[in-house]
Amino acid sequence: MRLAITGLQVSFGDRRVVDLAELAIAEAEIVGLAGESGSGKSMTTLAVLGLANTVGARVDGSIRLDGTELTGLSQREMRAVRGRRIAAIFQSPALAFSPVFRVGSVVHRALRLHGMTKAEAAAAAQRAMRQVLLPPGLLDRYPSQLSGGQLQRVAIALALALRAEVLLADEPTSALDVTVQAEVLELLRDLRDQQGMSVLFISHDLAVVAELCDRVAIMQDGRIVEQGPTGQVVTAPASPYTAGLLAAVTRLGAGGGR
Numbered sequence: 588m589r590l591a592i593t594g595l596q597v598s599f600g601d602r603r604v605v606d607l608a609e610l611a612i613a614e615a616e617i618v619g620l621a622g623e624s625g626s627g628k629s630m631t632t633l634a635v636l637g638l639a640n641t642v643g644a645r646v647d648g649s650i651r652l653d654g655t656e657l658t659g660l661s662q663r664e665m666r667a668v669r670g671r672r673i674a675a676i677f678q679s680p681a682l683a684f685s686p687v688f689r690v691g692s693v694v695h696r697a698l699r700l701h702g703m704t705k706a707e708a709a710a711a712a713q714r715a716m717r718q719v720l721l722p723p724g725l726l727d728r729y730p731s732q733l734s735g736g737q738l739q740r741v742a743i744a745l746a747l748a749l750r751a752e753v754l755l756a757d758e759p760t761s762a763l764d765v766t767v768q769a770e771v772l773e774l775l776r777d778l779r780d781q782q783g784m785s786v787l788f789i790s791h792d793l794a795v796v797a798e799l800c801d802r803v804a805i806m807q808d809g810r811i812v813e814q815g816p817t818g819q820v821v822t823a824p825a826s827p828y829t830a831g832l833l834a835a836v837t838r839l840g841a842g843g844g845r
Contacts, residue, residue, distance in 0.1 A: 588651075589614045589785045590635070590673075590753050595648035597630050597639055597809075604644070605630050605809045612753065615779050617786040619800035619817065621793055621832070627809035628789045632757045635787075636675055637665035652753065671701045674746035678758035680738035684730040690738075691726030694745050701749060708748075715744035719774055736767035743774060747782065754778065757789045772799050794836050797821045805829045 588611040597605035605627040612618045620628050633639040634646045637657065650657045652672060657665070677683070684693050691712065698708035713723040719740040725733060726741075733741070739759060746754050756775065760768040776799070778784040790796050796803050797817055804814035805826060813826040824830045 588612065589616075589653060590787070591649070591651045592631075592635070593649045593651075595631070595634060595650065596646070597627070597634050598645045598647075599643060603809065605634065607631060607648070607806075607809070607811060610804055610811065610814070612785045612787055614785055615783040616802070617775065617779050617788055617800045619796035619803035620787060620789045620806055621791065621796045621803055622806035623791055623832070626806045628791075628806055629757055630809075631806075632675065632755050632787075632789060635755060636669055636673065637662070638669075670697060670745075670751070671749050672751060673753045673755065674749060674751035675755040675757065676739060676742045676746070676759045678762050680735060680742045680759075681730050683742055684738065686730055689727055689729055690733065690741055694726060694741065694748070697745055698748055711748040712744070715748035716741070718747055719744045734767070736763055736770060739763065739767075739771055740774065743771075743778070746784075747778070751784065753785045753787070755787050755789070758791070759788075760795060761790070761792065768795070775799065792836075793821065793832050805832070 590612040592607060592610040595605060595607040596603055620631065622628055630639060630644065633642065635650055637660065639646050646658060648658060657668060684690055694712045695708045698711055703711060712726060716723045716726065721737060721740050725737060730738060760771050763771065775786055779786060788796065788800055800817050802815060803817045803820050804811045805828065807828045813820060813824065813829050820829060821833060824833060
């Protein structure tokens with residue numbers, strides 16, 4: 588497995604917010620982590636990125652990337668992993684870009700921090716922009732001059748330029764309109780199919796998860812209550828909680844399956 592999480596616990600003092608027995612993502616696989624707000628999905632993301640301590644949480648358990656244990660690494664060691672091997676995109680891509688700097692300067696700086704020369708960073712950024720079907724000229728603009736969908740694509744382009752092996756996508760489409768959402772989902776499929784990237788897609792929207800993901804894990808109160816092939820979970824849920832989430836999707840008229 589490319590990313591294997593076992594016995595993961597994330598706690599704030601005596602309060603445990605994540606108690607995840609097992610979650611794994613294979614190479615070139617998209618796995619959904621679904622559940623309601625507050626179920627522990629985003630804290631799981633921060634734990635994998637080695638950032639849970641920045642919000643005061645304690646992390647125990649095992650997070651292994653291609654067999655290498657990440658839990659317990661120093662911040663210096665994690666910086667070599669974060670971005671370069673494990674990248675992340677979030678619900679509000681504008682937060683990843685300073686409004687006072689051009690988009691390209693942020694991208695180039697990230698690439699330089701991971702060892703690229705100025706020329707290598709410029710070439711890698713332009714190449715990645717074309718891969719996500721954006722004109723490289725957008726790198727010369729400020730974040731406010733790009734749409735939310737364009738900024739999300741730039742964030743994905745940065746992961747591509749760094750040649751990340753795993754992409755953590757935390758609610759990356761929930762702030763986008765339906766048309767742009769479909770474009771971003773198609774891009775994530777392309778990353779899986781053409782680049783062999785593994786994706787953990789975190790969402791409260793089971794309809795989107797059903798459309799995109801190969802497998803899905805359902806999270807409730809910090810624990811995974813059900814996981815398996817997406818088609819199986821959404822058509823014959825074993826957990827009453829999953830059934831309730833699916834019923835809510837149906838009531839909203841947003842069904843879907845894969």
